[in-house]
Amino acid sequence: MTYHFPSFLVDLDAVLEHGFDLLTKAVRLRSAPMHTPVVSTIGRDGRPRARVVVLRAFDRDRRQLRFHTDIRSDKFHELHVDPRIAITFYDAEEKIQLRIEGRATLHQNDESANAAWASSQPISKLCYAVEPGPGNPIGARDDFYLPRDREESETGRAYFAAVIVAIDGMDFLWLGAAGNRRALYKFGDYQFDARWVVP
Numbered sequence: 001m002t003y004h005f006p007s008f009l010v011d012l013d014a015v016l017e018h019g020f021d022l023l024t025k026a027v028r029l030r031s032a033p034m035h036t037p038v039v040s041t042i043g044r045d046g047r048p049r050a051r052v053v054v055l056r057a058f059d060r061d062r063r064q065l066r067f068h069t070d071i072r073s074d075k076f077h078e079l080h081v082d083p084r085i086a087i088t089f090y091d092a093e094e095k096i097q098l099r100i101e102g103r104a105t106l107h108q109n110d111e112s113a114n115a116a117w118a119s120s121q122p123i124s125k126l127c128y129a130v131e132p133g134p135g136n137p138i139g140a141r142d143d144f145y146l147p148r149d150r151e152e153s154e155t156g157r158a159y160f161a162a163v164i165v166a167i168d169g170m171d172f173l174w175l176g177a178a179g180n181r182r183a184l185y186k187f188g189d190y191q192f193d194a195r196w197v198v199p
């Protein structure tokens with residue numbers, strides 16, 4: 001049987017570019033598996049906390065990611081206390097897992113937040129108008145208000161935040177029938193380190 005290795009697996013630069021290509025594609029393609037990664041934070045009691053978000057932007061040159069959230073959510077408070085964050089992506093067809101580590105900055109009322117809000121669809125904006133805020137206990141299953149009318153979509157702006165993640169490192173894993181490959185990348189202001197490691 002002949003096994004096939006994708007051509008990008010031959011060198012560390014090509015692997016990095018391929019990983020970044022997947023993230024770029026995942027922003028614009030809603031059906032891409034990497035469009036909805038798992039974001040992990042450190043809970044206020046020190047426990048790991050993880051949840052799915054939508055990947056809204058990836059800046060390859062600045063090595064930054066962006067997602068959006070409600071300022072009343074747990075993750076927003078957790079990142080306020082400790083900005084360290086991990087984001088996990090998996091594409092089954094590509095057989096690739098990407099694990100990104102970084103630091104989050106929270107943007108509520110600056111230019112980044114305004115631009116992120118302006119680029120959001122009315123249907124996405126409506127989620128931020130929910131009352132009471134996410135995670136609040138309620139007496140009955142539908143005891144909350146979520147507006148359906150697009151005219152009300154601006155109401156949620158007060159609770160909207162853009163979370164921008166500065167990427168410190170990426171762990172790339174390809175698990176294929178031909179054999180596995182894993183590469184680690186570290187990014188700093190004055191350093192770049194790339195190496196193969198045992199998968």
Ligand SMILES: Cc1cc2nc3c(=O)[nH]c(=O)nc-3n(C[C@H](O)[C@H](O)[C@H](O)COP(=O)(O)O)c2cc1C
Nearest residue numbers: 036051052053054067068069070073074075076135
């Ligand atoms: C497909 C999908 C996409 C989601 N996208 C987001 C998102 O972009 N931002 C967000 O804050 N929550 C998003 N959520 C909801 C979160 O997974 C989570 O349930 C919610 O934000 C509360 O998380 P927290 O209490 O840990 O802050 C999404 C959930 C799913 C299933």
